[in-house]
Amino acid sequence: MSNIKKTLNLKKFISLLMIMLVLLFSVCVAGFSVSAADTQVKSGSFGYFDYEISEGEVCITKFNGDGGDVFIPNVIEDMPVVAIAEEAFWYCKDITAVSMPSNLEYIGTRAFQGCASLEEIVLPDTVIEIAAAAFCDCTKLRSINIPAELLYVGAFAFDNTPWITRFEDNTSIILGGRILYKYLGDAEVVNIPQGVTAISGNAFQDKKNLTYVNIPDSLLFVGDYAFIGCDNLKSVSLSDNIYYMGICSFGYRTVTESGENDIIEDFVLYAPEGSLPADYAKEYGLTWKASEEFVPLESLPEAESCTAKELEDDTKDNSVWIGNSNSIITLVIIVVSCVGIVGGLYGYFAIKEKKNKKTDDKKHNNKKK
Numbered sequence: 001m002s003n004i005k006k007t008l009n010l011k012k013f014i015s016l017l018m019i020m021l022v023l024l025f026s027v028c029v030a031g032f033s034v035s036a037a038d039t040q041v042k043s044g045s046f047g048y049f050d051y052e053i054s055e056g057e058v059c060i061t062k063f064n065g066d067g068g069d070v071f072i073p074n075v076i077e078d079m080p081v082v083a084i085a086e087e088a089f090w091y092c093k094d095i096t097a098v099s100m101p102s103n104l105e106y107i108g109t110r111a112f113q114g115c116a117s118l119e120e121i122v123l124p125d126t127v128i129e130i131a132a133a134a135f136c137d138c139t140k141l142r143s144i145n146i147p148a149e150l151l152y153v154g155a156f157a158f159d160n161t162p163w164i165t166r167f168e169d170n171t172s173i174i175l176g177g178r179i180l181y182k183y184l185g186d187a188e189v190v191n192i193p194q195g196v197t198a199i200s201g202n203a204f205q206d207k208k209n210l211t212y213v214n215i216p217d218s219l220l221f222v223g224d225y226a227f228i229g230c231d232n233l234k235s236v237s238l239s240d241n242i243y244y245m246g247i248c249s250f251g252y253r254t255v256t257e258s259g260e261n262d263i264i265e266d267f268v269l270y271a272p273e274g275s276l277p278a279d280y281a282k283e284y285g286l287t288w289k290a291s292e293e294f295v296p297l298e299s300l301p302e303a304e305s306c307t308a309k310e311l312e313d314d315t316k317d318n319s320v321w322i323g324n325s326n327s328i329i330t331l332v333i334i335v336v337s338c339v340g341i342v343g344g345l346y347g348y349f350a351i352k353e354k355k356n357k358k359t360d361d362k363k364h365n366n367k368k369k
Contacts, residue, residue: 046076052085059083067094067117074101084111086131093117100124107134109154116140123147130157132201132224137161146176152221152244153179155201167306174306178218183207185304193303194218199226201246208232214300217241222249229254235268237294240275251286270294 042053048065049072051058058081060072070089074081081101089095091114098112102124109131112118120143121135127147132154135141141161153175158164164181167173171185179198183190188209192199194216201223204210210230217239224246227233231253248255251267261284268287271277281288 044077046073049073049076051076051081053077053079057082059085060088061085063089063092063095065092067092067096069097069099070095071099072101072104074103082106082126084108086110087113089115091115100127102126105129107131109133110136113137119143121145123150125149128152130154132156133159135161146179148176150176150179152198152223153181153200155203155223155225157181157200170304170306172304172306174304177305187301188212189297189301190214191300191303192216192219193305197221199223201225201249202228205229212297214296215239220244222246224249225252225255226250228252231264234264234266235270235294237270237291237296238275238277239291240272240277242276245276245280248284250280251284 040054043061044051044053045064048063048070049060050062050064051060053059053076056079058076058079060081060083062085063070072081072084080103082103083106084104086108087110088108089098089112090110092112093114093116095112095115096117096119098118098121100121100123103126104124105126105128107127107130110133111131112121113133113136115135115138117140118135118138119140121141123145125147127150129152130150133156134154135144135158136156137160139160139162141158141163144158144163158181164173168184171187172183173181174193174196175181178196179200180192180196180203181200183204186207186209189212190204190210191214195218196216197218198221199219202225203223204213204227205225206229207227208229208231210227211232211234213227213233213236215236215238219239219242221244222242226246226249227236228248229252236250248261250269251264253262253264255261263285266287268289269277269281270289270291270293271281272291278288280286
C-alpha cells in the first residue's frame with residue numbers, strides 16, 4: 001500500500017472516530033438529561049392540595065382546605081398518588097372523613113395527627129407503611145382497617161384514638177396478626193408469636209422487668225427505640241431475615257437530651273456474621289456474638305396473640321400475607337425466581353457481548369494477516 005493510501009485511510013479512520021465520539025457524547029448528554037428529568041422533583045397545586053412529583057409518582061404534601069369530607073384524587077397529572085407526606089393534614093381539626101387514593105402506599109409521620117373530628121378511615125390494600133404518630137390524637141377515630149399488604153406501623157401511630165384503646169385489655173397489641181404495635185404486659189419473659197413480621201418503634205419502651213424475649217425468624221422490621229429502657233434485657237438473638245433496624249432499637253437505656261446514647265454495657269446481640277443485626281451491633285458499639293453461641297431458654301410461655309372482641313373482623317381476613325410457613329416459602333420462591341431471571345438476562349447479554357467482541361477481534365486479526 002502506498003503512503004498516500006495509508007494517509008487517506010488514517011484520515012478516514014480519524015474522521016469516523018470523531019463522529020463516533022460526538023455521537024457517544026450526545027447519547028450520554030441525552031441520557032443524563034433524561035435521568036436528571038426523571039429524578040427531578042416537581043411541585044404544584046391541585047384543588048385544595050399541594051403536591052410533589054418524583055419518578056412518575058405523586059406525594060400529597062399539604063391540605064389547604066377547611067374541613068368536612070375530603071377526597072384525595074387517585075391521579076394528578078396522569079400520575080398515581082402513592083404517598084401522603086409528613087404533617088400533610090396535621091391538626092386539621094374539622095376534617096370529618098377522608099377518601100384515600102386507590103394506589104396509596106405510604107402515610108407519613110404525623111400526617112393526620114390531631115384530626116379530632118375524623119371518625120373513620122378506610123385504607124386501600126396497597127398501603128405498605130404507616131409512619132410514626134400518623135393518626136395520633138384523632139380522638140374520634142373509632143374505625144380503621146388493616147390492609148393485607150401492610151408491612152410496618154410506626155410508634156404511636158394510633159395512640160389516643162378510641163380504635164386502639166379497645167385493645168388495652170390485651171397483654172399486647174398485634175395488628176393484623178403480624179405487626180406488634182405495643183407490648184402492654186409486664187412479664188420477665190415474652191415469646192413473640194411466629195408470623196410477626198414487624199415490631200413498631202417504642203413497642204417495649206421502659207419494660208424494666210423484661211429479661212428475655214424470644215424473637216421469631218419471621219421478623220423483618222424493628223422500629224426506632226423498640227426496646228429502649230429495657231435495662232434488664234441483657235441479650236437477644238436475631239436472624240439474618242431482618243432487613244430494617246431502627247436507631248437505638250436494642251441495647252440502650254435511654255437517649256439523653258444532649259443526644260448522647262446511654263448503652264447497656266453488658267448487652268449482647270447474637271446474630272449471624274455479616275447480617276444486618278451484626279452490622280448494627282458493630283456500628284453502635286454493642287457486643288456481638290455469633291448465633292451459635294446463644295443459649296435459648298428451655299421453656300417459654302405460650303406465644304401471645306391479640307384480638308380485641310370488637311375487632312375480630314379486622315384481623316380475620318387480613319392475616320393471610322405471612323401468617324404461615326407456606327406463605328413465607330411462596331414469598332421466598334417468588335423473590336429467588338425474580339433474582340434468577342434478572343441474573344439470567346444479565347448473564348445472557350454479558351456472554352453475547354463477549355462473543356461479539358471475540359468475533360470482531362478474530363475478523364480484525366484475519367484482516368491484519
